[in-house]
Amino acid sequence: DPRIDKSIPWQESAPCRENPDTFYPEDVGRTKQPPIIKAAVAICRECPFQRECLTEAVETERSKRGIIDNTAGIRAGITADMRRDVYRVARSRDEALAMLIDARESP
Secondary structure, X not given: OOOOXXXXXXXXXXXXXXXXXXXXXXXXXXXXXXXXXHHHHHHHHHOOOHHHHHHHHHHHXXXXXXXXXXXXOOEOOEOHHHHHHHHHHOOOHHHHHHHHHHHHHOO
């Protein structure tokens, strides 16, 4: 599956590798919380690679110049819409990562 990058060691062991479709649902609107998103978030909450997943998301989805590109899927329990919202206000990748970690840890 092209959504799982085998060149990134932690992705070979991450629970999301079993069923990537759960983490990349199609046609998920901002106000919808379909069962598939809840299932993905539940799996993410138990994943030992959440920080690595978020770090990789920030590095690949937000350029150093702040350009947002190719944001998709649920990463470390955070939807693409939520990540895009953070990228729009964060001044740097480090700030975006910190904001996403805070969002993930909030109930």
